[in-house]
Amino acid sequence: MTCTGHDTPQSPINKCHNMGKKAKKEAETRCKEPFEPLPVEGKTPETVVLLLSSQEEDILVKACEAIYTFAEKGDDNKFYLLGLGALEPLCKLISNNNRLVRRNAFMALGIMATNGEVKSALKKKDVILSIIDKLSLEEDTVVHEFATLCLACLSVDFVCKVQIFDNKGLPPLIQLLSSPDPDVKNNSLEIIFNLVQDQKSRQAVHESGGIPPLLELLKSDFPAIQHLALKTLQNVTTDADTCNTFREEQGFEKLMEILSNTDFSDLHAGTLQVVANCLSDSESLQLVHKDGGLKRLMEFVLTPNTPAIQSNAVKCITRVAHSSENRKLLHEQNVEKVLVELLSVADISVQTATCQAVSVMSFHLASKDSFRDLGGIPAVVQLLNNESLVLKEAAAQALSYLTQSNQLNMFAVYEAGGHEVLVQQLNGSGLRTLANSAATLGNMAAQEVIRCSILSLGAVKALVEPLNSTDTQLLVNTTRCLAVLTCDTEARAELQSAGGLHPLVNLLRSYHKEVLHNACWAISVCASDGPAAVEMCTFGALEMLQEINQSVNRRSRFSELAMISLLNSNLSAKYSLTSHLASTDLICDGFYDAGKARAGQRILILEEMSKQPVNEHRPIIVVNTAAEETVETEERQSNASETDTGSKAERRTPRKKKEEDKQKDEPLPEKPWKMMDDVSLQLLIKEAKESIIPLTDEREQCAALARLVSEAMGGAVEMERLHEYPWVLHLSELKFQLQANVVPIGLISKGIYGHRALLFKCLADCIGLSCTLVRGEYNRAWNEVLLFNREERPAQPCRYTVDLMHQPGSLLAPNTLAAVQYQTI
Numbered sequence: 001m002t003c004t005g006h007d008t009p010q011s012p013i014n015k016c017h018n019m020g021k022k023a024k025k026e027a028e029t030r031c032k033e034p035f036e037p038l039p040v041e042g043k044t045p046e047t048v049v050l051l052l053s054s055q056e057e058d059i060l061v062k063a064c065e066a067i068y069t070f071a072e073k074g075d076d077n078k079f080y081l082l083g084l085g086a087l088e089p090l091c092k093l094i095s096n097n098n099r100l101v102r103r104n105a106f107m108a109l110g111i112m113a114t115n116g117e118v119k120s121a122l123k124k125k126d127v128i129l130s131i132i133d134k135l136s137l138e139e140d141t142v143v144h145e146f147a148t149l150c151l152a153c154l155s156v157d158f159v160c161k162v163q164i165f166d167n168k169g170l171p172p173l174i175q176l177l178s179s180p181d182p183d184v185k186n187n188s189l190e191i192i193f194n195l196v197q198d199q200k201s202r203q204a205v206h207e208s209g210g211i212p213p214l215l216e217l218l219k220s221d222f223p224a225i226q227h228l229a230l231k232t233l234q235n236v237t238t239d240a241d242t243c244n245t246f247r248e249e250q251g252f253e254k255l256m257e258i259l260s261n262t263d264f265s266d267l268h269a270g271t272l273q274v275v276a277n278c279l280s281d282s283e284s285l286q287l288v289h290k291d292g293g294l295k296r297l298m299e300f301v302l303t304p305n306t307p308a309i310q311s312n313a314v315k316c317i318t319r320v321a322h323s324s325e326n327r328k329l330l331h332e333q334n335v336e337k338v339l340v341e342l343l344s345v346a347d348i349s350v351q352t353a354t355c356q357a358v359s360v361m362s363f364h365l366a367s368k369d370s371f372r373d374l375g376g377i378p379a380v381v382q383l384l385n386n387e388s389l390v391l392k393e394a395a396a397q398a399l400s401y402l403t404q405s406n407q408l409n410m411f412a413v414y415e416a417g418g419h420e421v422l423v424q425q426l427n428g429s430g431l432r433t434l435a436n437s438a439a440t441l442g443n444m445a446a447q448e449v450i451r452c453s454i455l456s457l458g459a460v461k462a463l464v465e466p467l468n469s470t471d472t473q474l475l476v477n478t479t480r481c482l483a484v485l486t487c488d489t490e491a492r493a494e495l496q497s498a499g500g501l502h503p504l505v506n507l508l509r510s511y512h513k514e515v516l517h518n519a520c521w522a523i524s525v526c527a528s529d530g531p532a533a534v535e536m537c538t539f540g541a542l543e544m545l546q547e548i549n550q551s552v553n554r555r556s557r558f559s560e561l562a563m564i565s566l567l568n569s570n571l572s573a574k575y576s577l578t579s580h581l582a583s584t585d586l587i588c589d590g591f592y593d594a595g596k597a598r599a600g601q602r603i604l605i606l607e608e609m610s611k612q613p614v615n616e617h618r619p620i621i622v623v624n625t626a627a628e629e630t631v632e633t634e635e636r637q638s639n640a641s642e643t644d645t646g647s648k649a650e651r652r653t654p655r656k657k658k659e660e661d662k663q664k665d666e667p668l669p670e671k672p673w674k675m676m677d678d679v680s681l682q683l684l685i686k687e688a689k690e691s692i693i694p695l696t697d698e699r700e701q702c703a704a705l706a707r708l709v710s711e712a713m714g715g716a717v718e719m720e721r722l723h724e725y726p727w728v729l730h731l732s733e734l735k736f737q738l739q740a741n742v743v744p745i746g747l748i749s750k751g752i753y754g755h756r757a758l759l760f761k762c763l764a765d766c767i768g769l770s771c772t773l774v775r776g777e778y779n780r781a782w783n784e785v786l787l788f789n790r791e792e793r794p795a796q797p798c799r800y801t802v803d804l805m806h807q808p809g810s811l812l813a814p815n816t817l818a819a820v821q822y823q824t825i
Helices: 012-031 045-051 057-071 075-083 087-093 099-113 116-123 128-133 141-154 158-166 170-176 182-195 199-207 211-219 223-236 240-248 251-260 262-278 282-290 293-302 307-320 324-332 335-342 348-361 365-373 376-383 389-402 407-415 418-424 431-444 448-456 472-485 489-497 501-509 513-526 530-538 541-549 557-569 571-578 606-610 629-647 654-665 679-691 698-712 719-724 727-738 753-767 816-824
Strands: 620-622 742-744 773-775 781-789 796-802
Touching: 045 057, 045 075, 057 075, 057 087, 057 099, 075 099, 075 116, 087 099, 087 116, 099 116, 099 141, 116 141, 128 141, 128 158, 141 158, 141 170, 141 182, 158 182, 158 199, 170 182, 170 199, 182 199, 182 223, 199 211, 199 223, 199 240, 211 223, 211 240, 211 251, 223 262, 240 251, 240 262, 240 282, 251 262, 251 293, 262 307, 282 293, 282 324, 293 307, 293 335, 307 324, 307 335, 307 348, 324 335, 324 348, 324 365, 335 348, 335 365, 335 376, 348 365, 348 376, 348 389, 365 376, 365 389, 365 407, 376 389, 376 407, 376 418, 389 407, 389 418, 389 431, 407 418, 407 431, 407 448, 418 431, 418 448, 431 448, 431 472, 448 472, 448 489, 472 501, 472 513, 489 501, 489 513, 489 530, 501 513, 501 530, 501 541, 513 530, 513 541, 513 557, 530 541, 530 557, 541 557, 541 571, 557 571, 606 620, 606 742, 679 698, 679 753, 698 753, 698 781, 698 796, 727 742, 753 773, 753 781
Parallel strands: 620 742
Antiparallel strands: 773 781, 781 796
16 A cells, blocks of 8 residues: 655665665766776777777877778778778768867778778768868868868769759868868869869859969969869850959960960960850950950961960860851951961871861851962862871861852862862761762852763762761761752763662651751752653652641652652653643653542552553553554564574584573563553554644644544544443453553543543644643543633633533633533533
């Protein structure tokens, strides 16, 4: 039972317990008294790492120092300490209140961080903020040295760079650039250099006042610091605001002092890079020019120096020249004269850099003329013969820009024999050299004299293989060059025989705007030849162009022009697709009507159709006006040959006879395909020429020709009895008799609108009578002629439709016959 409110006498047990507690308390009090000094000697790393967890500062100081000494001996020791778990206590000790503990902990941590494995482990620790906190100027210089060493090792990692920037590590690092200790400067510079690879850090360096100390470090006694400062300036000066600050701090003057000092020749290449960045905007260039800096730069470029420095100086000019205003100012300073002189320097790197500068300066029109007048073009042409692929590429590029829209420069390259070398480079050169050579030849081929010379060197054949490339710029330049070269008939024939049409048509599948435009341009030029147009159609050019012209994004005037050119040279396809032939579209041998093609349907050529087995579809009507003389001559020659062979048979030796018998047993080669002869059409043409051409009145000619066509196709048919007209049966019988789907138009003796209109157009074209051919629906077709209306004064031309079916020879008002056809069928 428990009682409350009264004192309860203690039992013997309770008394003993209280006495025990008192004794324990007295013992604890005695333990807090100082321990007699005890010397500790640690002989193994394990022992020292354990001491890092001690609470005594003296032991921590000595343990950290021992860790530093051990780690400094090599990477194996650093890795061994990592395995013992030394990293965790060291990361804590860098924030210790004792300055000596903190300093020695940073020394140990910094030296360990130079090992790759330790660095990887350190990245996983949340230690960056603790390190940045110790970068204040109040801290010991040794702490600064090893703290920046840690950050320098970590800053190569992107995530760590972000952490350093986000934890405001950049301002204290910029302050440390003025540290008296060179190691602190070098480490701080290395961190800043790693950080300024990102745009926001470059801006932060400028905003935090980092430009003056960076410029000051260019005067350092330590080359490593100078080079690192230059590399950092190369990055930060790509920012426009930084360039302004750089100019305000007389940065350009300081750079020119370095360039003028031969003792700093190892810094010249990096200095020129910074100069190029600072002069990239026209405002900076103008200000530098006013102070005479630009003139000093030109003088430095021409000063005999090491090739590396000279080439970097030229690259500096090239970067400056990327601005149109800067090019104008450089032209006023006669930069072309400087560059032409440098073309003769016997160093590939200098010559290559100079050619690149010539390319950029050629965007300024006056500079193109200056290069020519100063003799620069023959010098560049000469460099095409160099064995260096890089130099040949740069020289070809320079010529491509020099000859662009400049006729005098084209002839200057031609007179220097440049076109011959450029054609040679179309075979077996690198992609860029090949592309630049094609671009230059394309520019020069605009002049007929030069084009003929280029073609005689076999340029067209050499340009076929590049059409199969996947390099965009090469395709752009190659197709453009071919479009200019194939203006000549022989060039088109050469491209076709070299197998260039197929890869050219394949480029219509390209989604690159310029490649597609140039391919369409080349196709439109090549399509001016009928055989080439037909071959391109077999490769699917028409179907692809239809698809392109239906696309909002891919359609262009080039694709429309290619389509028109192909159709104008392939009237069969034009009539099939558009259902219309103009009066200027003259039907010739090989024309065929296969009916209206569906959208996207591939249009077969006549040979393909003729080889198909007989089917139930409508026949293909073909026009062939070729006479039989050639065929008869061949037959007579064949018969004569057989006769001669027979007369000589008696003189054959048995051996020869056996050989000939053996040859007879061998299969004969397949005969080339030829169109079926059409004697009836030839007779109709002859009759039309004899009976219609003598007529003086154009109306009478139209009427007479209409009657001739009607008589050949079965005569007039009354509208009411048109459905009885057996034209379908007649065509089926013809197909059966010929065992072919292709029927010569002259064999049709019972034809309706479509057949008569086609025959009228064919005969009219043969005798020079102007007319069109228009296809309607369901076998309807008609011809339109343009005649003067006699009833009007003054006489005005009027379009009429010719009746070939019901009242042959009648001239009807436009669309009248079409309306009649729609009513009667």
